[in-house]
Amino acid sequence: MANFKPLVLDDDRLFPADPTVRAIARRLYAGIKNLPIVSPHGHTDPAWFASNANFxxxxxxxxxxxxxxxxxxxxxxxxxxxxxxxxxxxxxxxxxxxxxxxxxxxxxxxxxxxxxxxxxxxxxxxxxxxxxxxxxxxxxxxxxxxxxxxxxxEFKPRALLDKFNIELIATTEGAVNSLKHHAALKGTGYEKRVITTFRPDDVIDADRADFLSNIKKLAEQTGQDTHSWQGYLQALRIRRQFFRDHGATATDHGHPTAKTANLSETEASSLFQLCLSGNASKEQTELFRGQMLTEMAGMSIEDGMTMQIHPGAFRNHNPSIFERFGADKGADIPSPTEFVSNLKPLLDKYGNNAALKIILFTLDETTYARELAPLAGHYPALKLGPAWWFHDSPEGMLRFRHQVTETAGFYNTVGFNDDTRAFLSIPARHDVARRIDCRFLAGLVAEHRLSEDEAHELAQQLTYQLVKQAYQLD
Amino acid sequence: MANFKPLVLDDDRLFPADPTVRAIARRLYAGIKNLPIVSPHGHTDPAWFASNANFxxxxxxxxxxxxxxxxxxxxxxxxxxxxxxxxxxxxxxxxxxxxxxxxxxxxxxxxxxxxxxxxxxxxxxxxxxxxxxxxxxxxxxxxxxxxxxxxxxEFKPRALLDKFNIELIATTEGAVNSLKHHAALKGTGYEKRVITTFRPDDVIDADRADFLSNIKKLAEQTGQDTHSWQGYLQALRIRRQFFRDHGATATDHGHPTAKTANLSETEASSLFQLCLSGNASKEQTELFRGQMLTEMAGMSIEDGMTMQIHPGAFRNHNPSIFERFGADKGADIPSPTEFVSNLKPLLDKYGNNAALKIILFTLDETTYARELAPLAGHYPALKLGPAWWFHDSPEGMLRFRHQVTETAGFYNTVGFNDDTRAFLSIPARHDVARRIDCRFLAGLVAEHRLSEDEAHELAQQLTYQLVKQAYQLD
Amino acid sequence: MANFKPLVLDDDRLFPADPTVRAIARRLYAGIKNLPIVSPHGHTDPAWFASNANFxxxxxxxxxxxxxxxxxxxxxxxxxxxxxxxxxxxxxxxxxxxxxxxxxxxxxxxxxxxxxxxxxxxxxxxxxxxxxxxxxxxxxxxxxxxxxxxxxxEFKPRALLDKFNIELIATTEGAVNSLKHHAALKGTGYEKRVITTFRPDDVIDADRADFLSNIKKLAEQTGQDTHSWQGYLQALRIRRQFFRDHGATATDHGHPTAKTANLSETEASSLFQLCLSGNASKEQTELFRGQMLTEMAGMSIEDGMTMQIHPGAFRNHNPSIFERFGADKGADIPSPTEFVSNLKPLLDKYGNNAALKIILFTLDETTYARELAPLAGHYPALKLGPAWWFHDSPEGMLRFRHQVTETAGFYNTVGFNDDTRAFLSIPARHDVARRIDCRFLAGLVAEHRLSEDEAHELAQQLTYQLVKQAYQLD
Incomplete structure (x- = not known):
């Protein structure tokens, strides 16, 4: 006998069973469920929107x-x-x-x-x-x-942007990417709706096999001597501007750890030369990545781009899978991540700058209440990104709100990121985030820690305004 | 006035107060409460079942x-x-x-x-x-x-096995144990019901005072030259087979950390000699234990035994208690435990082998969502054991399910272990696990994340089938 | 239009929404809400109570x-x-x-x-x-x-003590403080109600800028040669007695980590000389602080004072803020904290002494279930302080109870500390703790893990008796 059971998406899904809390959650959700989607960080393929071909x-x-x-x-x-x-x-x-x-x-x-x-x-x-x-x-x-x-x-990519009520979507490209798909969008009316993000790991991480070839490409693209420290930095400035010209309002940095450094120019220059020589140790390439986070923060102050730091993934943990299939095959594993000491050099230099916007993400939930909320609840430059990757889930989002809110408040957070290459799931992912935020807020209302008026206002802000402010989208 | 209050075990104990969730939990529990107990890991005394004397x-x-x-x-x-x-x-x-x-x-x-x-x-x-x-x-x-x-x-040990509806119980014995009690069970009809588990810490951990004497005993038992690396390994193979002949389907490894290693044969052989010499440093005995986990995984592939790793206990933390009363006196304390780097050598070698079954336990709950669920949700060889020791409790079990399920799913877990020497409490311990699993599943149903049909099926599987599959009991 | 919304403190605030649990929580809370406040650890200014001037x-x-x-x-x-x-x-x-x-x-x-x-x-x-x-x-x-x-x-400090129903409040003073305000309270009837606490960080932490001047002051106050190891220890004994004469029943130790040491007298003496010389490395000053925790535990056995350890704050993380505004400006950030190895030297020496009372606090919640509850559930000398600082909050308190109770029980905890300099908030802070404890207990009752009779008794004990016992207030 064939197994045909109904597929039901209950209207109350992800709301708690308690009727009081559920009723509040429903009311809060009704106020925001139809807000446009703002997707400031993700990995959809810009070619889809440029070519607009059917899948x-x-x-x-x-x-x-x-x-x-x-x-x-x-x-x-x-x-x-x-x-x-x-x-x-x-x-x-x-x-x-x-x-x-x-x-x-x-x-x-x-x-x-x-x-x-x-x-x-x-x-x-x-x-x-x-x-x-x-x-x-x-x-x-x-x-x-x-x-x-x-x-x-109606299933072409641009039609789906409309169907999904996506007001804006950011893709992510490496520093030497041509951005040809974003260029192709110019004049189509989609160039402000599909924007890029500057992700320079490929020219910063000297452990990558393609580091030197990327540095060379960077020179070709910018006309700078990228084998000199100042030329390299200037080339990065030029590429940042190029990305800004293709819509970017943010940079993204996927480092193994949250290490930052604040070397003298002489030290930084020597370290860069060592990395170029191929003779740098693991500690030295790590130090260089740390130095570059601080350099990137400085450039963010110059050009106004929001800076995202995504540390703590042990990439390609399974060498057999990596050798046979390559990266991004489900073999990245989170590691313990430390922020308090690692971010200090950057924060000592720039942490008190209220014009700078640094958004921190983590795969190590133990840092929510212990490190991240206390840091974001003090430093003007810091905000907390939403629950990330393995924690982008109902339980993960709840843990984030429960562990972060009391110390960082809501206003040091930045709304939701879908962070996905699964384009069709974007509405579902934002819907999960909206439901869970409403659920969390409903709990506070039911326990008389917040008025329902305030919760309605917060639901709006978490869904829409805080995202646009944090990523400087207007 | 004497204090005589009733002792009540409420039918709804450990179920949440919310009437919707409680009603679902009750229905799920009704379907599994009378399932036989399968106890694949524990510390009851096999002498009880062999002698069948009253307590x-x-x-x-x-x-x-x-x-x-x-x-x-x-x-x-x-x-x-x-x-x-x-x-x-x-x-x-x-x-x-x-x-x-x-x-x-x-x-x-x-x-x-x-x-x-x-x-x-x-x-x-x-x-x-x-x-x-x-x-x-x-x-x-x-x-x-x-x-x-x-x-x-009716209070004799074998009668209690029936009364408690225990289908199978595994005890745990060291590698040089004679297994005389399991031998005595042969022919009684209990030899498939009371089985042993191979726990070779006593011949692997060179920090133990009895390491050398155990190695000598191993030689006597197997006729191998256990002072040569190959003879030692062969002796372990022979003992594993001896344990299998007494019912064992699994090995167990209680190491201070999850460290594994993958040395060359020459390196491993030298390290073994160093350990035998008594001149090995703490780091070297730790490395040797790590190497032996990898060797044991290799032998599990050869002989098909499931491998359990229980890392992270700081044993005998209180020297006064240890000197006066010995081990297992409540003075073992959990330590922070790292899996992602520590398991890598073993996983690099064997992690992609879907025939291998390694069950990981931890006393460090911070690794559930950060390390263990991501690892088990990727490597075919890895499964997650239930909440262990201090976490074998209602709150501990709930934290395990809440933190593990979204990334590892249910099917990378292996049901419940009672892990106890308190024989009479075994039914109560399994009952707590069943109630908590039903409670967790009921929450998913009430929040429309799972249909009740699916939850019934899962409750059965968590209680019975997944245990038998993971420990290869059929 | 002006925004005038009512300010409502709902009678049921912080109780869970579920009507069954809420009703139990209400009943428990009714039994304890009017109990006197005992505040055994805090930072109010004793000058307020001595001068009794209006704010x-x-x-x-x-x-x-x-x-x-x-x-x-x-x-x-x-x-x-x-x-x-x-x-x-x-x-x-x-x-x-x-x-x-x-x-x-x-x-x-x-x-x-x-x-x-x-x-x-x-x-x-x-x-x-x-x-x-x-x-x-x-x-x-x-x-x-x-x-x-x-x-x-009626808003004078002493009147507020009455209005707030504060039976006792402890302030915290450095080892070389004159205690003039506590002295001024003698004979006023308030000297048993406003007591001091001995906090010797200023004469123990050789990393402090004022370490040497404090050591000198210590000599002046005690007539001891505080540049000799024995004279220094004797001076500390004298100051402890001086604090006891001003009401102190406890000491407090705010160290960067939980490190303890158990050096020989010769080693300790040399290390002290090194610290005095100004040539000690960071590791050596850390070792000295660790040694002094063990010395302080020994003196607590001599004089009967309860010992509080508050480790794990990275003080003055933001150097710009520290330089411009000084300490305690919101720039202290929690760090990962390890207890199992760090406390071992002290526990090896004194941990089995049931007359000693050491209360542990943490800013690293990952240690609740992993380290602190197992330690306190074994060592007679150890008790667990309440959720501290960033975790002194509804969610933080709930996490504490949920993660600690199953292994340490209730009776290895010590009730609530408000730990505040915000005098007027003291009733509110104790009220939050009472509500959250009642909520937690109500959950256990609703899930039939505790009878309501037992919960009433526990609510009383957590609010009042356990505090007085732990801090030896009678």
Whole structure:
């Protein structure tokens, strides 16, 4: 007997069971659920919006780019090859997209209790109008129905921006990226709606295999001598301006740790030369990254860009996976992260500058109440980004609010980031954040720690105004 | 006036107060409360089941072996001597078991809010049918009633296995243990029901006082030259097979940290010689333990045994207690534990092997969301053991599920371990786990994150199937 | 239109929304809400009680001393100068107290969700009878009304002690303090009600700029040769006795870490000489502080004083603020804190002494369940202080109880500390603690983990008896 159970997204999902709190949460949510989406940090492909071509098929749109999805399947012994993940050396992998979708459908129970389940069900129901739960028996129905819809004009990327009520979306590009897709958007009316973000890890992290080639490219792009310290810094200034010309209002820095440094010009220059020579030790490349965070903060004061710091991921923890499939294959693991000592050199220099906006993220939740909230509740330059990556989930968001609010307040936070390459899940991800914020606020109201008027105002601000202020979007 | 208050175990205990969630929890629990107990990791004495002799008395059965109980009493200034804990040098201690029981009863309020209170009340009420709360006034009634029942045939260890609906129980023995009690069970019909677990810390940890004598014993037992690296490894293989012949399906490793290593054969062999020489530094014995975890993982691939890693206890933190009373006297304290770097050598070598089953435990809850769930949600070889030791409690179990599920899902967990030497509390401990799992699942259902059908299925799996799969019990 | 909204302190504030749990919490709270306040650790100014002069004005009483308040305002770009915080060099700052109060009122929304909001609203409503919420429109009304009341006799410090039902309050003074205000209280009937606490950081921490001058002062005060190790120790004994003569029943130690040491007399003496010489390294001054904690524990055994350890604050993290405004300006940040290894030398020596009372505090909540509860649930000498500083808040207190109780029980905790210099907020702070404890207990009752009788008894003990026992106040 085929298993056809209804796929229901309850109106009250993610609200607490208590009827008093739930009723307040509903009222708060009603006031914000239709606000436009502002997505100031993410990883969608700007080519989608530049070309505005229809997406291919359910598997290559929904599964192949989503490392949350295939990491879980892989953890249960399903090979990446069988999921169609491309190998670096071109060794063949599964290419039957329907078969891959079946493998996913058959194992969809693995996602019970995970945020992926929430996002995916929302996409299935709200974007594609599917009415039965996904399993082996409904896999073909899903695969066919999604593919039939993907070819329609209303499923083109720009049409989806409208359908999703996305007021603005920022992509993320490396410092030497040509930004050709953003350039292509100029004059289309989308150039203020799809903007880039300056992510210079590729020219700052001397541990990368492509560091030297990126430094060379940087020289070509800017006409600077990027093998001199001052030329290198000037080249970065020029590239920052280039990104600003393509809409960027923010930079992003994905370092292994939160280390910062404040070296003298002589020391910094020597260290840079050492990094260029290829003879720098791990400690020295780490010190250089730390120095560059401080340099970037200085340039943010000059050009007004908001600075995002995303430290603490141990990238490519699994060498077999990295060698065979490359980066971003679900093998990045969070590490313990220290902020109080690591940020001090940067903060000593710039932390009291109220014009500077530095947004901190973490994968180490132990720092919420112990380090991040106390730091953001003191330094004018610091704000706290939302719960990130593995913690971008109902429980993760609740832990963030519960552990951060009492010391940092709401106004040292910056609203939600979806941080995703899964374009179709963006409305679902923002909806989860809105529901959880309303739930948290409703708890405060029910416990008489906040009036409902104030909670309505805060719900609006957390969803919209604080994001625009923090990322200087107006 | 004597204090005789009723001892009530409410049917809804440990369920949340909210009527919606409680009703769901009740329904889920009704479906699993009578499932057989599978206890794949614990410390009961196999002699009990081999000899099947009646237990002595309430004090020596319930109090003397339970370091949860006497550590709390000791923390409040009650000497271990007065509690009848035997000294290593034979210095006399209290031997009036009734008096000891009185001391315990008089201080029973100290256990308010602790899991010991839940387990003990369940034993008193459900195993011994006691109907009044324990205090000084009821101490004699308790002591006499328990002792009267203990001499009956239905309180013999094997009868209790039936009464408790224990389908299987694993004990834990060191690598050089004779396993005579398990041998004695052969042919009794209990040999598949009471099995051993291979715990080789005694022949791997060169910091132990008995390391060299154990290595010698290992040679005698296996006929191998255990002073050569290859002979030592071969001896371990032989002992593993011996344990498998006595039912073992798993190994267990209680190391100070989660450190692993992947040395060359030459390096490993030299390090082993250094450890045998007694001249190894702390770092070197630690490295050797790390290397041996990797060796054990390799042997698990060979022989199919599940591997359990229990890192992070600072054993015998209190030297006065250790000198006078020995190990396991409530003076083991958790330490911060790091997994991401420490496990990497082992994972680099074996982590992608889906046939290998490594179950990780921790005493450092900060690693649940930051390290363990991300690792288990990626590596095919890794699964997460339940909340352990100090965290084997209602709050501890809830924190485990809340912090692990969103990233690792349910299917990278392995059900419950009671991990106890307190035989009579086993049903109560499994009941607490079942109630808390149902409570957690009920919350997901009430918040529309899971259908109730799915929750029923998960409750079954968490209680029974996942345990049997993880420990390869069939 | 002016914004006049009512200021309501709901009778059920901080109780959970669930009607069952709330009803139990109400009943528990009714039994303890009127118990006298015992405040065994805090930072009020003894001069207030000695001189019994009226307070000046709303701004200098409520805002200027409260670093919780001005750190939040500062974090949002409001300068400390504009808030009237005095500079070290006398550079002028805002002195218009009404204007400062307006700045605060205009930004009062920043405190939404913070404990400061709860405390301040309670002071406004309960102490000053204000009936409208604070904002720009009500700022003058507030400022005038508060100032009018402050000049009245019933707002003198001693009258407020009565009004607040404060049975006892302890202040905190450095080792070389003259205690003149406590001396002035002798014979007034207040000398047993306002007592001091011995805080010797100033003569123990060789990293302090005033270390040598304090050592010299110590010699003058005691007639001892404080440049000899034995003379120094003897001088400390004499000062401890002097503090005891002014009511002290406890010492307090605010060290950067929880490090302790147990050096030989020769080693300790040499290390002391090195510290006096000014040539000690950071590691050596840290070791000296660690040694002195052990010495202080030994003296506590001699003289019976309770010992409080408050480790883990990174003091004066912001050098610009420190240089311009000095210490205690909201720029202290918590650090990761380790107890298990750090306390071991002290515990090896004195941890089994049940007559010794050491109360541990932490700013690192990760240690609650991992280190502190297991330590306090074993060592007779250890007790756990309440949630401290940034964690002295509804969420922080709940996390403390949820993470500590199962392993340490209630009886290894010591009730509440307000730890404040904000005198008028003391009733509100104790009220928050009482409400949160009742809420936590009510949850246990509702989940049938505790009888309501037991919860009533515990609520009393947590509020009153455990405090008096731990601080030896009778």
């Amino acid at each position: 291919d098929n359910a598997t290559s749109l929904l599964l192949l780019p989503d490392h949350y999805v295939f990491r879980m399947l892989y953890s249960q012994g399903i090979s990446l090859e069988s999921l169609g993940i491309r190998t670096k050396d071109g060794t063949p992998v599964e290419t039957d997209y329907r078969k891959i979708f079946h493998t996913f459908a058959k194992n969809y129970h693995l996602f019970r209790g995970t945020p992926s389940r929430i996002w995916l069900d929302s996409v299935f129901h709200d974007v594609f109008g599917l009415e039965h739960a996904l399993n082996s028996d409904t896999a073909d129905l899903y695969y066919d129905s999604i593919n039939e819809q993907l070819v329609k004009p | 002595d008395n309430a004090t020596s059965l319930l109090l003397l072996p339970d370091h949860y109980v006497f550590r709390m009493l000791y923390s409040q200034g009650i000497s271990l001597e007065s509690l009848g804990i035997r000294t290593k040098d034979g210095t006399p201690v209290e031997t009036d078991y009734r008096k000891i029981f009185h001391t315990f009863a008089k201080n029973y309020h100290l256990f308010r809010g602790t899991p010991s209170r839940i387990w003990l009340d369940s034993v008193f009420h459900d195993v011994f049918g006691l109907e009044h709360a324990l205090n000084s006034d009821t101490a004699d009634l308790y002591y006499d009633s328990i002792n009267e029942q203990l001499v009956k045939p | 000046d004005n709303a701004t200098s009483l409520l805002l200027l001393p409260d670093h919780y308040v001005f750190r939040m305002l500062y974090s949002q770009g409001i300068s400390l100068e504009s808030l009237g915080i005095r500079t070290k060099d006398g550079t002028p700052v805002e002195t218009d107290y009404r204007k400062i109060f307006h700045t605060f009122a205009k930004n009062y929304h920043l405190f939404r969700g913070t404990p400061s909001r709860i405390w301040l609203d309670s002071v406004f409503h309960d102490v000053f009878g204000l009936e409208h919420a604070l904002n720009s429109d009500t700022a003058d009304l507030y400022y005038d009304s508060i100032n009018e009341q402050l000049v009245k006799p």
